[in-house]
Amino acid sequence: xxxxxxxxxxxxxxxxxxxxxxLSAGIIIVLRALSFxxxxxxxSCDMVNxxxxxxxxxxxxEFKEKQNLMNKEPAQARGxxxxxxxxxxxxxxxxxxxxxxxFEIKWQRANRAESLKLNTFLR
Amino acid sequence: MRKNKAFTLVELLIASAIFVIVVxxxxxxxxxxxxxxxxxxxxxxxxxxxxxxxxxINLDLRNSFVxxxxxxxxxxxxxxxxxxxxxxxxxxxRIVQDYALVSYKLEADKLMRLCxxxxxxxxDNSGVLPEEMAFGVEMAITYFYIDPVDNxxxxxxxxxxxxxxxxRQKLPVAIKVGLIIKNKIQQEFERKIFxxxxxxxxxR
Numbered sequence: 001x002x003x004x005x006x007x008x009x010x011x012x013x014x015x016x017x018x019x020x021x022x023l024s025a026g027i028i029i030v031l032r033a034l035s036f037x038x039x040x041x042x043x044s045c046d047m048v049n050x051x052x053x054x055x056x057x058x059x060x061x062e063f064k065e066k067q068n069l070m071n072k073e074p075a076q077a078r079g080x081x082x083x084x085x086x087x088x089x090x091x092x093x094x095x096x097x098x099x100x101x102x103f104e105i106k107w108q109r110a111n112r113a114e115s116l117k118l119n120t121f122l123r
Numbered sequence: 124m125r126k127n128k129a130f131t132l133v134e135l136l137i138a139s140a141i142f143v144i145v146v147x148x149x150x151x152x153x154x155x156x157x158x159x160x161x162x163x164x165x166x167x168x169x170x171x172x173x174x175x176x177x178x179x180i181n182l183d184l185r186n187s188f189v190x191x192x193x194x195x196x197x198x199x200x201x202x203x204x205x206x207x208x209x210x211x212x213x214x215x216x217r218i219v220q221d222y223a224l225v226s227y228k229l230e231a232d233k234l235m236r237l238c239x240x241x242x243x244x245x246x247d248n249s250g251v252l253p254e255e256m257a258f259g260v261e262m263a264i265t266y267f268y269i270d271p272v273d274n275x276x277x278x279x280x281x282x283x284x285x286x287x288x289x290x291r292q293k294l295p296v297a298i299k300v301g302l303i304i305k306n307k308i309q310q311e312f313e314r315k316i317f318x319x320x321x322x323x324x325x326x327r
Contacts, residue, residue: 027152034156041163045170052177052314059317063296 042109050105050116053084061090061101061122070099083107090122098123165307172257173304173312176234179256180300183208183225184316189294196224196245197294198284201263203228204298205284210238227262228253232305234260259305267297267315294321 011019064070070090078087088103099122106115130138186209190196197206205226211218224244226237235253243249263280270277276296284291295318302312 027149031152031155034159038159038163041166045166048170048174049312052312055181056315059297060315062319063317 039110043114046107046109046114047116049082050084050107051118053081053086054103054105054116054118057086057088057103058101058120058122061099065099065122093121096121161307166310169304169306169308169310172260172306173302173310176256176260176302177300177312177314179236180227181314181316183210184298185319186210187225187294187318188222188320193292194284195291195294196284198282199264199266200281201265204264204282207244210240212240226253229260229262232260233258234262257304261303261305263301265299265301266295267299268293268295294318296321 061070072092074092075090076088078085080086084105084107086103086105088101091100091102092098093100101118101120101122103118103120104115105118106113108114184206187197187206188208190207195206199205203226205224208223208225209220210223210225212221213219221240222244223238223240228235228237234256236256237251237253239246239249239251243251265278265280266282267276267278269275278299282295297315297317299313299315304310304312
């Protein structure tokens with residue numbers, strides 16, 4: 001071993017381990033980015049459905065308002081469609097004479113709770 | 124002699140085994156990436172198609188209007204729907220609203236949209252051809268009306284323009300569009316669109 005000069009020195013085990021560790025860290029980062037993007041795509045797809053649902057409910061409220069079914073009293077409602085649980089609160093804003101709608105949708109995706117909150121005014 | 128020492132078979136085998144393990148790991152990482160990307164792409168394509176179709180139908184239906192006092196020109200079954208609506212068109216650099224006859228129809232698994240504007244709206248022989256919106260689509264439309272007996276919303280699966288019923292004088296109150304889009308994945312969508320110009324007051 002003492003005859004080995006600096007020219008013929010090979011990689012030591014420690015160097016190899018460090019190199020492999022850096023390589024696997026790189027691969028893991030790339031894979032994590034990928035799984036993160038898969039999760040985000042899933043959430044954005046769910047959001048499309050959630051917004052369809054919210055828009056339908058808002059149109060129904062607009063229809064009820066046109067039918068004079070709303071009596072200026074605060075109203076709440078909740079419901080469930082597929083995996084989406086929605087809930088809204090409707091309050092009359094006396095200053096503007098507009099109904100304020102707070103809409104919240106909750107759902108589960110891959111055992112994580114996701115939610116979306118929407119606010120708007122109805123005529 | 125130390126100088127002439129070559130690799131032994133065992134050393135070579137171990138080295139190539141380690142090499143194979145490393146290559147396989149990298150390959151599986153890439154494969155997962157490509158597979159996941161393909162899945163995401165398919166899902167996004169389906170959702171994009173659904174959003175495009177449903178937003179377009181929503182916009183057209185919200186802008187639908189009644190043709191005259193005794194004729195709405197609104198008709199449909201569970202696979203197709205035809206009505207008059209205001210549509211936005213670009214004329215030069217500004218947006219103009221035109222009236223048009225809009226029709227959605229399912230041909231085999233293709234969703235076709237026909238839009239006949241202005242003078243062509245009521246001309247059945249205008250030669251305006253429908254455009255394909257998406258393929259791999261299944262659609263079911265239901266029509267909602269207010270039952271005069273108990274003022275509740277009832278649904279039915281067609282709306283008739285030619286019948287001598289009161290349907291030809293009224294717009295439906297709401298329309299439920301159920302879509303199933305098949306691409307790499309299959310996904311179901313549903314929207315219930317309330318027509319903004321449907322008369323609701325007589326129900327009270």
